[in-house]
Amino acid sequence: MPPRLDERIWSLFKRRWQQTFTYWSVFFSFGLCIAFLGPTILDLRCQTTSTLQQITWVFFSQQFALLVGSSLGGLLKKTLIPSLSALLSCTLIISLVFAIIPLCHQVVPLSVVMALAGLSMGVIDTIANLQLVKLYQKDSAIFLQTLHFFIGLGALVSPLVADPFLADDNCVLGTNWTSNSSSSSDLQHLRSSMGAHGAALHNTSQYPLHTEGEVITRVSYAFWIMALINLPVPMIVIALMYHESVLPCSSNSPRLLGKDSGSSTSPSVDSGHGSTFGCCNPAKLQGRPATFFLLHALGGAILFINDGIIGSYAGFVYTYAVSPPLLMHHKTAGCLDSIFWASITVGRLAFIYLSYKYEASRLLTFSLVGVILVQCLLMIFYTSSAFLFIGTCVLGLCISSVFPSMLAYTEDILDYKGCATTVLVTSASTGEMMLQLLVGSVIHSHGSYAFLLCCTIASFLGLCLFLLFLYVQHIHRKSESDSSHSTDMEEKPKIGGSVSQDPLRN
Incomplete structure (x- = not known):
């Protein structure tokens, strides 16, 4: 840096x-x-x-x-x-x-x-x-x-x-x-x-x-x-x-x-952020491009899936470990959940430094691809107890930074209007609750191996949504650039006209 x-x-x-x-x-x-x-x-x-x-x-x-x-x-x-x-x-x-x-x-x-x-x-x-x-x-x-x-x-x-x-x-x-x-x-x-x-x-x-x-x-x-x-x-x-x-x-x-709290620190901090739901004011929403709403929806969907994977994996990895074909001892399997949360904590600590050096988009791409690779390897080596421990640790490291990186990246694209944070946090909480219920019902119907399959499918869906997010972000920034350019062109004649009239007034 x-x-x-x-x-x-x-x-x-x-x-x-x-x-x-x-x-x-x-x-x-x-x-x-x-x-x-x-x-x-x-x-x-x-x-x-x-x-x-x-x-x-x-x-x-x-x-x-x-x-x-x-x-x-x-x-x-x-x-x-x-x-x-x-x-x-x-x-x-x-x-x-x-x-x-x-x-x-x-x-x-x-x-x-x-x-x-x-x-x-x-x-x-x-x-x-x-x-x-x-x-x-x-x-x-x-x-x-x-x-x-x-x-x-x-x-x-x-x-x-x-x-x-x-x-x-x-x-x-x-x-x-x-x-x-x-x-x-x-x-x-x-x-x-x-x-x-x-x-x-x-x-x-x-x-x-x-x-x-x-x-x-x-x-x-x-x-x-x-x-x-x-x-x-x-x-x-x-x-x-x-x-x-x-x-x-x-x-x-x-x-x-x-x-408000924290606003007294620097006057420049408040400018540009405004009220938390200022961007949701119907009057201010008029004229917003469709990409503005799409970025909110896609960011929320990505975190819906991400937090859903975290909740599902933490909730069901033990059940998967003690079921066939692994049939792991309950005391050994009981360590998996602790290892998963510990690796998430360590991962977030490591990404504090990585956030200094790399852009959020690169960190998100690395994390989401890493989650998919780990999930695929877990499915391939589904009979290996040792790899389940290794995969659990690596999965926690990869998935740990998705929420904070996605939140920072989305707010940055949307110029800190304030709505993105509420949408993303609420979507993440919803995903954590809903996907656990879905995965639990699938496990009950089709067995414990369906747990890995559900998480892998969700991981692929999350990466596809992120790629779509990057495409929409590119269109959004291009449309904003064109809009600001046309606004500048409209203002120039007005400025010139006012100057030319000054001598007549004098």
């Missing part, structure tokens, strides 16, 4: 480090929430004395609320609610949710609490991405890579915190527990098969889990520890609110009336 560019980005970061670090921190809260439910779901089943079919509604409530929250996060900027106030509320809600979960002894209250957490996660997802794009615009790629690294960091921390407090055996002791209860290995198998989002839940009737008896679980301590771990995040948001003078106790609180 040229030294001047390096110095300029570093100078931007030094001026805006507090805002940037705050948005990174709230994404750590996002990561804490996204990964704890899978490992703790059996203990929560015991706590609520419910069946597996009943407890899985908790997964659905969280995922659906996350989708709603992603859309709501974009609308918040259209109201009087400042984004920092929304982030403060959401991070406090997440800590409160962690503290309240141990007090929920029925499925319905637990589902409501988890929906509240999902809503907060969705709002955080949209606002943090929007604000970083707003702060750095053409230089936002590296900071978005770091932002999504913090999701992986939080997703690694929460299972580590929960693991020491999980029950080794059935945590509901019935009167006839010793005769028909599930063994520790069976419960471990069931826990892993539910995946990151409780995806693979078919054929669970073979595990007789009690719903009546003495509840023995220590998972409450894990949630209280996570509540304490998350507590510094709202404190960081409050510190930024004080710095931005949006608190009643701050010295220049009138700044709240005219400026």
